[in-house]
Amino acid sequence: MRGLWVDAFGPGLKTPAQVAQMVKDAHDLGINTLFVQTIRRADCLCSRSSVPRATDADLAPGFDPLAEVLRLAHAQGIRVFAWVSVTGAGNAAAPNLNPQHVLKLHGPAAGLNSWVNRRPDGSYLEGSDIWLDAGIPQAADYMAQSILSVVKNYDIDGIQLDRIRYPDGGMWGYSSAALARYRSETGNKGTPLPSDPTWINWKREQITALVRRIVLETRRLKPNVWTSAATITYGAPPADLSGFEKSRTYSDVLQNWPAWTQEGLIDLNVLMNYKQDLVPNHTQWFDDWNKFALSVRGKAEVAAGTALYLNSPDVSRNQMQRALSAGLGWVGYAYRTPGVDVYKNGQSQPRGFEVLRKSLTQNGGPLTATPWKLSPPVHxxxxxxxxxxxxxxxxxxxxxxxxxxxxxxxxxxxxxxxxxxxxxxxxxxxxxxxxxxxxxxxxxxxxxxxxxxxxxxxxxxxxxxxx
The missing domain is CATH 2.60.40.10 (Immunoglobulins)
Structure with a gap:
């Protein structure tokens, strides 16, 4: 796999001209798989899903970005994964205005009908973001159905589950509905402390159960659609599963992705291995997270997702070479910010992308026009x-x-x-x-x-x- 994430927070997906340019750029770079942000904040950059269209002044009226990406990319032999933010519900600074949006119906002010993830004190903002609580059955069903509506209505090659976890910080899951269910299922009384291991394990299982439901429903509808997740690699890498259970990935955001690969729930594990080689320890951390992911892969393919936006193109080239040499695929984040100079120093996106292309493809660069024709495992x-x-x-x-x-x-x-x-x-x-x-x-x-x-x-x- 030679992939590229295309996010929905800048140019790339908003107009037919942007999509045409993005697909051309990806083809010229040698990309064989596009991860196209489809469900962003319980809304869609598409026209045929169960969630409302994204509220975005730059999105051309009536335009279906996902359909156009599929048309143009498939003509170039490029696969397309619908990249979905599973638990993302909205942003307080940029709300969706559709009256049928989930936060209009089940948002913070909906009382007992609220599906919003909360801290013990009832607060719900993580920065400006609002998350849904996977421990609320109605919310979990809503999240699953929104993704399945995309699977049903579009000829996608795969889905990628992002934000399939709890927010950072560990102090989450305290919606009244989730707490009531936890007490009923476990027999425990009162409100659990954030450090309560039974409570933590219960919440972690809600995330895995949601993955299981989405994946099995997807395979039932379309067995040849790849199931994928964008997975967390916080901090120092573990040497084994015991070490992983001490990581922030497992204990803080409650994402047990080794269990998903070993159970056969995801076909492709794309690590968000966002390390900077110029930061102490990061070079080794990058390599060792890749090594750990391969050791617990089960039947899943593994790709190293690298932070183009945090690194110079030369560092991105080095990271890609090391990932490919270790036996992984590669995915770059992101088309909109192809280098640190674009992200931080005012370089234009077209210029940054051209510098990246030359670094990755010329003078023995690791990125060649390699077709990715592998089929997902048979389940x-x-x-x-x-x-x-x-x-x-x-x-x-x-x-x-x-x-x-x-x-x-x-x-x-x-x-x-x-x-x-x-x-x-x-x-x-x-x-x-x-x-x-x-x-x-x-x-x-x-x-x-x-x-x-x-x-x-x-x-x-x-x-x-x-x-």
Whole structure:
């Protein structure tokens, strides 16, 4: 993979002329995959999704950027991933004005109907950004459906999940709806401290459950669409999984991406390995995060995402060479800011992009016009739902073979969804709360099992002993 992120906060996607120039630039650079920002802040730079169009004065009226990128890029043999901000809901300084936007209906002022992620004191701004809480079942369903609407309506080659995590700082998840659900599922009372390990683990599982739902639904609709995530690499790299569990990625923003690759949930892991070689330790950190990601890759492809905007083109060239030599793909962030001089020193984007192109492609540069024709791994899996009169989340579900061999174990999300991937073909029985249902996996893909209605159990008081 030789990729380029194209964000929606500057030129590149707003008009037909910008899209044409961007695709030409990518082709001239030797890019084979574009990660095009599609869902930005619960709104879309597209016309056929379940979320409103982005409010942007520079976005040409009636123009569908995603459709035009797909048309032009596919004609050049370039793949297109719809890059989506999963939990991003809005920005207080630049709100979406559509009355159907999620923050108009379920924003901070919506009381019990609010889906906004909060700190213990009720505050909700991270800078100017507002996030949705993955622990609220309705919010999780909304996020999944918004992405699936893009999968259904566009001939994309992949999806990339971004902001699939909690905000920085660890003190999040304290919406009243999420807290009530946590107490009900765990039996714990009161309000957990931010350092409570049970609370932290529960929140981390909400993120993984959301990934699982989105990925399995996507594979059910279109098995050949790549599933990808842009993943966090904060601080010093771990040597192994035990070390990863001490990282900020795992303990602060609650993103357990090694579990996603090893479970087979994502086909492509793109590290946001935004290091600066001129900063002490960063050169080694960059290389060792790449090494760790390869060690836990499962079936997933791995690409090093590098911060073009923080580095000179020569440093970006060096980072790319090291990533490719280690066996990873490469993705640059971003088209709008192709070098530190564009980002900080007033250099124009066209000039910065040309300097980057020469550095990466000329005089033995690492970027050549390499086609990326690899298909995503073949998966066989199950998606189902448990329906109950009580809370539907946190119920343990097992997948077993016809002979009773345990194939996998998971828990339901807040909407009752469960799923398994990379199961063998044949009979697969699911068991939950003493009930079971058996179906057949006859071909690769994701089978949708029928909803399982849990039968209520009447609690009979024990008989009093006779005197």
């Amino acid at each position: 066989s899996g199950v998606l189902g739902r448990v329906i109950s009169s009580s809370d539907m989340g946190g119920k343990v579900v097992e997948a077993r073979s016809a002979g009773g061999t345990l194939l996998g174990k998971t828990t339901t999300d807040g909407n009752g969804y469960y799923g398994f991937t990379d199961l063998p073909l044949g009979a697969v029985e699911v068991r939950v709360a003493g009930q079971r249902w058996q179906g057949q996996l006859t071909q690769a893909g994701v089978a949708r099992y029928p909803d399982l209605l849990l039968k209520g159990t009447q609690i009979i008081p024990a008989l009093k002993s006779r005197p």
